[in-house]
Amino acid sequence: MATPRSLAAPFSVTRLAASSLSTLRPEVCRFATPAYQTIRCATTSKTQPAKKKKARNTFRQYDLKKTEQFALVDAMQYIRAFEVGRNPSSSKYELHVRLRTLKNGPVVRNRLRLPHSVKTDLRICVIAPADSKAGQEARSAGATLVGEEEIFKQVQEGVIEFDRCICHIDSLQKLNKAGLGRLLGPKGLMPSTKTGTVVTNVGPTVRNMVGGSEYRERLGVIRMAVGQLGFTPAEMQENIKSFMDALKKDVSQLQDRVSKEIHEVVLSSTNAPGFTLNGEFKGPNSISPALLTGPL
């Protein structure tokens, strides 16, 4: 390489080449030393964002074939062993249902009344005139607070002594006028037609709510407490079945817009790991369900 260059040099020393060389050289020299580190940084930062992947719009799902799945009785035997010595009124069975769904699609959200209720000490507030027919219905169905102005006043003073709030459709205007959205909204207590808490017939709604529980999909998973720790396998089976039926119904109602499928059902409890259910009540090696009926 050295010889051709030395040969070419005398020929190619034209005005153009010389000028281009002379303009290039000082530039390189000027920036070389101080810019050394900054150039390194710049190149690395430039190459990284070029590799950016397309964001996925569904939740990642794993193949369940490799995981161990349990029959209900087996899972309950393990869970009861994990919950040994705990206070049975504070520990609960939980069900987690994983869906195959879009990340940004509509979510499943509803409430239902399980055949064997998990929590019974719910305080319900009904916004309707206390002396009206709806108000009386609500009281007889088990609402703890019934009224209009009195309740608005209490809430505005910051006294919120209820866990659910229902509004009769005739009282909705008054409620909106009272401007309680800023107080009740953050707690999720503000009645609205979207959540199904503005109703015409108060009685049945309250009755459903007393033993009922709400569920909603968050990040592709629906979680709900489905039983007390002292439930027998048969009771748990009924509860789980009715919950799954309600869920399937909700999903089918959404079906015209999106597709949601149930991917995995996991039973766990407050102090136990999650057991993936295989949909069976009893496996071939399971113990007799009668053994699990006793107190914990």
Add this chain to the structure above:
Amino acid sequence: MVNIIARARKLQELLWIRCGPGALVLPKEVSKISMEFNTKIYGGHRGARKFWREMLPRIKYRNPSVPIEISRHTSPDGPALLHIYTKTTPNTPDGSSNTSVPSLHTQSGTADTPPSSTPNARNTLVPDATKPTYSINIRDQQHSEILDALLAKLPESEVVRPTPEEEQQMVDMAEFKERSEADRVLVREKLMKERREAELLRLARGETAAAA
């Protein structure tokens, strides 16, 4: 929901609840076990708590129909006791004491079983008046010593030996644990090195910035 890999790992480790010290089938006349100890470990209550956390799940797994109850008090000088209740009438053939009762969460305990920790009713039920057959003082004892004492009181109980496959699994699990511990050290070293280098670089860059 917990990541499926983490969950699967937990389920693989379920072996610990099936085998190991404490995996025993109690004799049929045992109707209930209850423990009583402090909420804190001071004053010799550590063994009791460890027994509860490690051995009782195994006992409960093998004896699902025996109620086990724990009451914890707040004074370090209080008692640390393990009560064993027995009843003279033998159980029904399948080992269950209350097959005739469909559900216990709606009603209190039957006559032959002492009322135990039924849901919502632990503190509201009439306290159990029957005297425990055996009471073992478990203060200042290791959890293995407590198990030995329990076995001494109930010599008929049958210890469940792990099958060869389970033994193999246990060995594998132990190996895996050991390896993961070694790996953890390696990864930690690497991570610390990276962090140190990053820190040095940051310092160097800060100095150049200060100089310029």
